[in-house]
Amino acid sequence: xxxxxxxxxxxxxAVFAALAHPVRRRILTTVHSEGGAMNAGAIxxxxxxxxxxxxxxxxxxxxxxxxxxxxxxxxxxxxxxRKRLELARAWLExxxxxxx
Amino acid sequence: xxxxxxxxxxxxxAVFAALAHPVRRRILTTVHSEGGAMNAGAIxxxxxxxxxxxxxxxxxxxxxxxxxxxxxxxxxxxxxxRKRLELARAWLExxxxxxx
DNA sequence: CATTTACTTCGCCACATGGCTAAATGACGC
DNA sequence: GCGTCATTTAGCCATGTGGCGAAGTAAATG
Numbered sequence: 001x002x003x004x005x006x007x008x009x010x011x012x013x014a015v016f017a018a019l020a021h022p023v024r025r026r027i028l029t030t031v032h033s034e035g036g037a038m039n040a041g042a043i044x045x046x047x048x049x050x051x052x053x054x055x056x057x058x059x060x061x062x063x064x065x066x067x068x069x070x071x072x073x074x075x076x077x078x079x080x081x082r083k084r085l086e087l088a089r090a091w092l093e094x095x096x097x098x099x100x
Numbered sequence: 101x102x103x104x105x106x107x108x109x110x111x112x113x114a115v116f117a118a119l120a121h122p123v124r125r126r127i128l129t130t131v132h133s134e135g136g137a138m139n140a141g142a143i144x145x146x147x148x149x150x151x152x153x154x155x156x157x158x159x160x161x162x163x164x165x166x167x168x169x170x171x172x173x174x175x176x177x178x179x180x181x182r183k184r185l186e187l188a189r190a191w192l193e194x195x196x197x198x199x200x
Numbered sequence: 201c202a203t204t205t206a207c208t209t210c211g212c213c214a215c216a217t218g219g220c221t222a223a224a225t226g227a228c229g230c
Numbered sequence: 231g232c233g234t235c236a237t238t239t240a241g242c243c244a245t246g247t248g249g250c251g252a253a254g255t256a257a258a259t260g
Contacts, residue, residue, distance in 0.1 A: 013122055020120035021248085022113055025191075033199040040207060053249055055208055060247095074206050074257040082195055089192040091125075095185045099133040121218085140237055153219055155238055160217095174227045174236050 011065065015088050018064035023047065024057050028066060028080065037079040039072070111165065115188050118164035123147065124157050128166060128180065137179040139172070 018024055030046060031038045044054040058078060061067040065084040070077045118124055130146060131138045144154040158178060161167040165184040170177045 009122070012125065016116070016125065017120045020117045022109070023248090025112065025116065029194070032195050035199065041205095044207085049248090050250060051207075052209080052251085056248070059208095071256090076207065080195070085192055085195045089189060089196070092185055092189040092192065094129070095132050095180065095182055096189070099135065123218090141235095144237085149218090150220060151237075152221085152239080156218070159238095171226090176237065 011084070011087060012091060014064035015066065015084055018060050018066055019088065021057065021060075023049075023054075024061055027054075027057060027061065028085075031067070031078060031080050037077050039075040039077050041075065043078065111184070111187060112191060114164035115166065115184055118160050118166055119188065121157065121160075123149075123154075124161055127154075127157060127161065128185075131167070131178060131180050137177050139175045139177050141175065143178065 019028075026046070027043055031043070034042075040055070040058065043058065044051045047054055058067065058069070062069055062078075065081055067078045068081050070079065119128075126146070127143055131143070134142075140155070140158065143158065144151045147154055158167065158169070162169055162178075165181055167178045168181050170179065
């Protein structure tokens with residue numbers, strides 16, 4: 001789980017790459033609809049694939065800054081960071097405006 | 101260049117996968133800033149990589165419904181389809197609203 | 201302190217993606 | 231019709247991604 005400093009374009013890169021996978025999009029929508037936070041077990045239970053596969057997807061989302069993780073005893077809670085989603089939304093919004 | 105009917109989730113799939121690559125995002129922003137349409141040559145000229153590589157990226161964007169292509173004599177014009185970008189933007193906007 | 205619970209980390213493998221060069225296509229101008 | 235211009239298509243190869251099972255770790259619990 002690399003948490004390095006990123007340039008602006010690296011941020012777009014990580015965010016859009018993270019959003020590219022249907023499992024990761026579903027993780028985000030579900031966590032959001034559950035109030036913004038869920039633990040790893042509840043997230044892994046949503047899918048038929050093996051747990052390590054979910055862990056890997058969660059890493060991608062954390063590295064992209066779309067989720068933050070926090071240990072709570074022996075559970076791990078993943079929480080949505082809406083600022084990063086906002087970044088992607090703002091990029092897309094540029095196309096609704098006339099170009100400068 | 102497959103132009104098949106897509107379900108809604110296939111549409112998200114194609115759009116977000118297409119947006120995942122920096123070259124493809126740059127194609128979209130540049131075409132937009134040039135008024136919404138550019139021909140293949142002008143797009144290919146933006147990049148250092150070989151032309152067929154650009155063609156391939158253009159295909160991905162067309163298949164995702166983000167660009168439409170049109171022959172104009174021996175040139176080919178690519179035009180942005182903002183409706184599909186709107187689809188992605190709307191998906192992201194869901195996170196700014198409280199979950200139902 | 202040994203076991204169970206809740207995950208993550210480690211290798212491994214199959215398939216997808218994105219780059220290339222070379223060859224094909226289709227329209228235009230002579 | 232022949233060459234040339236604009237661009238795509240066809241194959242090829244290296245690297246990336248996403249799946250797996252097995253093993254590891256850290257906190258709670260008996």
